Amino acid sequence: MSASETLTPETLTIDGFKVPIRGERNLLEVIRKAHIELPTFCYHSELSIYGACRLCVVEVEGRGMIAACSTLPEPGMRVRTQTGPVRELRKVNLELLLASGDHDCPTCGKSGSCKLQSLAQRLGVDKVRFNAPRETKPLDTSSHGLVRDPNKCVLCGDCVRVCQEIQGLGVLDFTRRGSQVTVTPAFDKAMADVECVQCGQCAAVCPTGAITVKQDVDAVH
Numbered sequence: 001m002s003a004s005e006t007l008t009p010e011t012l013t014i015d016g017f018k019v020p021i022r023g024e025r026n027l028l029e030v031i032r033k034a035h036i037e038l039p040t041f042c043y044h045s046e047l048s049i050y051g052a053c054r055l056c057v058v059e060v061e062g063r064g065m066i067a068a069c070s071t072l073p074e075p076g077m078r079v080r081t082q083t084g085p086v087r088e089l090r091k092v093n094l095e096l097l098l099a100s101g102d103h104d105c106p107t108c109g110k111s112g113s114c115k116l117q118s119l120a121q122r123l124g125v126d127k128v129r130f131n132a133p134r135e136t137k138p139l140d141t142s143s144h145g146l147v148r149d150p151n152k153c154v155l156c157g158d159c160v161r162v163c164q165e166i167q168g169l170g171v172l173d174f175t176r177r178g179s180q181v182t183v184t185p186a187f188d189k190a191m192a193d194v195e196c197v198q199c200g201q202c203a204a205v206c207p208t209g210a211i212t213v214k215q216d217v218d219a220v221h
Contacts, residue, residue, distance in 0.1 A: 010075035015082065021073045025049075028056050028068040036081055039090060039119055041097065041207055042156040043069045047165055050157045054093045055119065059086050091125055099130040101208065102151040108209045115207035116154070142192035145214050146203060153183050153210040159202035171196045183210075 009020035012030065019034045026049065031038055041053035051070035058068045061078035065086065068079075080086065097116060105111045120126070140148040157174070160183060164170045171194050175184050185194040203211045 012073055012075060012077035012079060014079045021075060024073055026069050027058070027066075027071040027073045027077075027079065030073045031058070031068055031079070031081060038068060038081060039094075039123065040069065041115060041119065042158060044158065044161075044205060047158070047161045047205075050161065052156055053097060053154075055090055057086060057089050057093070059083055065089055087123075091123055094119055094123055094125050095128045095130055097154045098125070098128045100154050101134070101210075102136070103208065108152070109212055109215070110209035114209060140191050141214070142190040143196060143198065143214065144192070145198040145200065146191055146196070147212050147214050148191055149210055149212075150182060150184070151210075152208045154208060155181060155183060156207060157183070158205040158207065159183065159211055162201045162205045167197070167199055167201055169195060169197065172202060 009022055011018045011020050013019070014031055014034050014036060017034065019030055021030060024030045024033065028038060028040070028043065029045075038058070039055045041055045042050050043053075043056065049070050051067045054067050056068040057065050059080045060066055060071070061080075094116075098120065103116060105114070105117055108114065111117060134151075137150040140150075155174070160172050160174060163172050171185055171191075172183055173186065174181055175188070176182055185191060185196075200213055203213045206212070
């Protein structure tokens with residue numbers, strides 16, 4: 001064993017307990033190592049860090065509220081994960097996600113396996129105090145294997161990153177700016193008109209019903 005391996009690791013404090021830092025790429029990984037489960041929505045350990053949803057927000061002494069997934073762990077940090085203000089901010093952030101799309105669970109084919117729905121139940125969010133204006137966009141059913149419903153998209157970027165970083169295709173991307181930002185194939189093309197290989201990775205990581213695998217019953221309808 002080398003001398004470096006015998007050195008006492010540097011630590012930070014999470015909810016009053018000292019936790020060693022051993023090369024984790026973000027604060028979220030250190031927190032989970034301490035068996036403290038934080039809600040996450042847009043985070044996937046195999047993808048680049050985006051930090052869009054801010055459901056993994058924690059309170060760091062001297063720095064205020066920050067997203068754990070996009071924060072590097074530093075020795076001496078004092079982190080609190082379950083304070084009243086932290087819990088309330090998570091609920092507000094979840095409400096904003098729910099307000100950003102058409103999330104009518106009883107009519108959605110992903111009801112029961114939807115991450116957004118699951119988090120709403122877990123965090124006790126049963127109503128939304130915000131009402132974001134939005135236009136109803138047409139479904140894209142042109143693909144042989146996928147259905148894209150832009151009305152359910154919450155701009156988490158999971159489909160964009162998995163298509164670019166895992167599949168190396170980049171079929172989907174963010175377009176437009178400001179409040180008009182949307183996720184779509186290039187030049188607003190239909191899924192059937194781009195180089196999609198029907199791998200289904202985008203549907204697998206999509207946390208809502210924005211991209212789903214086409215079922216046999218869809219062909220009947």
